[in-house]
Amino acid sequence: MIDIRNVTKIFKTKSSDIQAVDDVSMNVTQGEIFGVIGYSGAGKSTLIRLLNGLELPSSGDVVIGEDVISKMSKPDLRKKRQKVSMIFQHFNLLWSRTVAENISFPLEIAGVPKKERQKRVQELVELVGLTGREDNYPSQLSGGQKQRVGIARALSNEPKVLLCDEATSALDPETTDEVLDLLVKIRDEMNLTIVLITHEMHVIRKICDRGAVMENGRIVETGPVLKLFQNPEHSVTKRFVKDDINDEETALSFDEVRELFPTSQILKFGFVGSQSKAPIVSQVVKKYDLDLNILSGNIKRTNNESYGHLYVAIDVDDDTLERLKTELSDHDVTVEVEDK
Amino acid sequence: MNEMIKELTTMFSFENVKWDAVWEATYETLYMTVVATAFTFIFGIILGIILFLASKSEVKASKPVYGVTAFLVNLFRAIPFIILIILLIPFTKVLMGTIMGPNGAIPALIIGSAPFYARLVEIGLKEIDKGVIEAAESMGAGTWTIIWKVLLPESMPALISGITVTAIMLVGSTAIAGVIGAGGLGNLAYMVGFTRNQSDVTLVATIVILIIVFIIQIAGDFFSKAVDKR
Numbered sequence A: 001m002i003d004i005r006n007v008t009k010i011f012k013t014k015s016s017d018i019q020a021v022d023d024v025s026m027n028v029t030q031g032e033i034f035g036v037i038g039y040s041g042a043g044k045s046t047l048i049r050l051l052n053g054l055e056l057p058s059s060g061d062v063v064i065g066e067d068v069i070s071k072m073s074k075p076d077l078r079k080k081r082q083k084v085s086m087i088f089q090h091f092n093l094l095w096s097r098t099v100a101e102n103i104s105f106p107l108e109i110a111g112v113p114k115k116e117r118q119k120r121v122q123e124l125v126e127l128v129g130l131t132g133r134e135d136n137y138p139s140q141l142s143g144g145q146k147q148r149v150g151i152a153r154a155l156s157n158e159p160k161v162l163l164c165d166e167a168t169s170a171l172d173p174e175t176t177d178e179v180l181d182l183l184v185k186i187r188d189e190m191n192l193t194i195v196l197i198t199h200e201m202h203v204i205r206k207i208c209d210r211g212a213v214m215e216n217g218r219i220v221e222t223g224p225v226l227k228l229f230q231n232p233e234h235s236v237t238k239r240f241v242k243d244d245i246n247d248e249e250t251a252l253s254f255d256e257v258r259e260l261f262p263t264s265q266i267l268k269f270g271f272v273g274s275q276s277k278a279p280i281v282s283q284v285v286k287k288y289d290l291d292l293n294i295l296s297g298n299i300k301r302t303n304n305e306s307y308g309h310l311y312v313a314i315d316v317d318d319d320t321l322e323r324l325k326t327e328l329s330d331h332d333v334t335v336e337v338e339d340k
Numbered sequence B: 001m002n003e004m005i006k007e008l009t010t011m012f013s014f015e016n017v018k019w020d021a022v023w024e025a026t027y028e029t030l031y032m033t034v035v036a037t038a039f040t041f042i043f044g045i046i047l048g049i050i051l052f053l054a055s056k057s058e059v060k061a062s063k064p065v066y067g068v069t070a071f072l073v074n075l076f077r078a079i080p081f082i083i084l085i086i087l088l089i090p091f092t093k094v095l096m097g098t099i100m101g102p103n104g105a106i107p108a109l110i111i112g113s114a115p116f117y118a119r120l121v122e123i124g125l126k127e128i129d130k131g132v133i134e135a136a137e138s139m140g141a142g143t144w145t146i147i148w149k150v151l152l153p154e155s156m157p158a159l160i161s162g163i164t165v166t167a168i169m170l171v172g173s174t175a176i177a178g179v180i181g182a183g184g185l186g187n188l189a190y191m192v193g194f195t196r197n198q199s200d201v202t203l204v205a206t207i208v209i210l211i212i213v214f215i216i217q218i219a220g221d222f223f224s225k226a227v228d229k230r
């Protein structure tokens, strides 16, 4: 659906040239929710703006459907943008228009007759759960409600692709979850392809199918979301994953455990999917008659699977440890020994 | 001392005031103000939009457009109004067929105030959230749509408060124009009040001008608030 081929974007400023996007290639399939994560200044916004031609690449091509965005004429591009719509971190609603009028705006641009516009606006107001607020002005709405208007507005011309630039970054955690749920719902109902960028790993974890990690204009790692979380390779990915599960406190308590039980080993069990529900660890521990001290555990859900880990302190000789490892890995549970 | 008391008594006696002349002058002042304000509003917005679009556009041709427009705007803003009237006499003669009376003053009033208002429009447009303009672009809006449906409505409170200030300035300018023959309350105050030494007429002219200014200010504040839904 979306194909980005060796795209580079250089901003020429008076003092220097800034390479915001550096030889990026990626593709997004129809119906997928694709997340791009990176720290501030990584080039995420620039990348997503290349997708609807708000920025033009310095080299490389951006293809959406059959159209090469980077080579379209202005009128064609404007037409195309009706099908590749966008929502924003700060909502960017027109304060001079009511909720209904804001949602109607893209329809006016597309030249839809008034009767139809009103009908469509009503449907969208219901879809995003804002019934009764049609005649309010944006200043009368909460952040979450404003983003709902933003989403409704973006959907009014029945787009194929929805681009989300930090769409939840200005919202509190609960509202973020509501908006994310809404995104999944509209993806399912309208068979949308969604590209979202964020600096919050849990956004990727909650709703994305695949993700890419950006640093200094480059994509440093990409893959299915579960893989990124379970087996992050690049240091930036690791940092994001770590921030998401909040490992700092665990590391701290390890030191205490080591002082209390100098002979124990600290192990990390990792699970995916159904294993995280079966009592495998408990069975194995019983079998070898081991004592174990649970230090911390964690199960997280991605959009379609859960994964987790368990830190334990356990008193074993190296021999038993090896057998334990083999047995558990037969059940797809990974075992890592934490360094002293 | 006696002199002064005498002056004051004449001033407040209103014995020299011919009320039909006052009405006539008030009408002329209002006529000049309303017509000049209306045209200033239109030309100022057009110039302001040109300045705004040219300053932010990446198209090569926009640089000279901005340069020329900004130069003309600054030039006409810098010329003192009284000199502008004199300077424009040949132009006014051709355009209006006369250089006397209210109609003779209108071209100079507009040319004097439109550049001033254009700058206020430009400032108002610059205050629009860039994200909103970008959102409109991301929906496929063209320049005209953005002008009509984003720039103008989103800057309306600033456009209205700007035209309020400009209209009040124009009332002042009509009075100056009045002195050199444009009619209106300024003319009344000068020709009758000053040259015939009838200070009560000057006082009446002043009061009427103040009332006009207050009404403009109150109406401007009201409308600018009414359209502001932020």
Ligand SMILES: Nc1ncnc2c1ncn2[C@@H]1O[C@H](COP(=O)(O)OP(=O)(O)OP(=O)(O)O)[C@@H](O)[C@H]1O
Pocket: A011, A012, A013, A018, A019, A020, A038, A039, A040, A041, A042, A043, A044, A045, A046, A047, A199
């Ligand atoms: N119009 C521009 N002109 C010059 N430099 C720009 C422009 N837009 C972005 N940049 C630069 O490109 C780089 C990437 O910016 P970008 O906005 O894409 O980052 P980001 O990943 O979205 O960051 P954030 O999370 O803070 O939004 C930055 O160094 C930025 O300064």
Ligand SMILES: [Mg+2]
Pocket: A044, A045, A046, A166
């Ligand atoms: Mg950004």
